[in-house]
Amino acid sequence: METNKPRMLITERIQGIPAEATCRSCPETIFRTGEDIVETAEEGERTLKDLFDHHFRTVHEEKPSKPRYAKRKGARNEQV
Numbered sequence: 001m002e003t004n005k006p007r008m009l010i011t012e013r014i015q016g017i018p019a020e021a022t023c024r025s026c027p028e029t030i031f032r033t034g035e036d037i038v039e040t041a042e043e044g045e046r047t048l049k050d051l052f053d054h055h056f057r058t059v060h061e062e063k064p065s066k067p068r069y070a071k072r073k074g075a076r077n078e079q080v
């Protein structure tokens with residue numbers, strides 16, 4: 001049941017901080033934390049998760065009634 005569910009897979013860490021991730025169902029998809037430096041592993045993971053979440057919703061869970069989100073490139077709501 002959970003096996004086929006698309007999941008985020010962290011592919012690159014810089015000094016232990018997640019910097020790049022992919023989708024297990026779409027290996028060609030790459031998520032990056034962006035140009036800004038993230039200070040903590042937690043923040044890096046949260047940023048990637050956010051991008052993955054957007055990818056998941058638009059690619060794997062299409063809801064025709066819902067408007068598409070604007071593409072968020074390295075979007076971050078919080079400043080370090």
Ligand SMILES: [Zn+2]
Nearest residue numbers: 006023025026
């Ligand atoms: Zn995917």
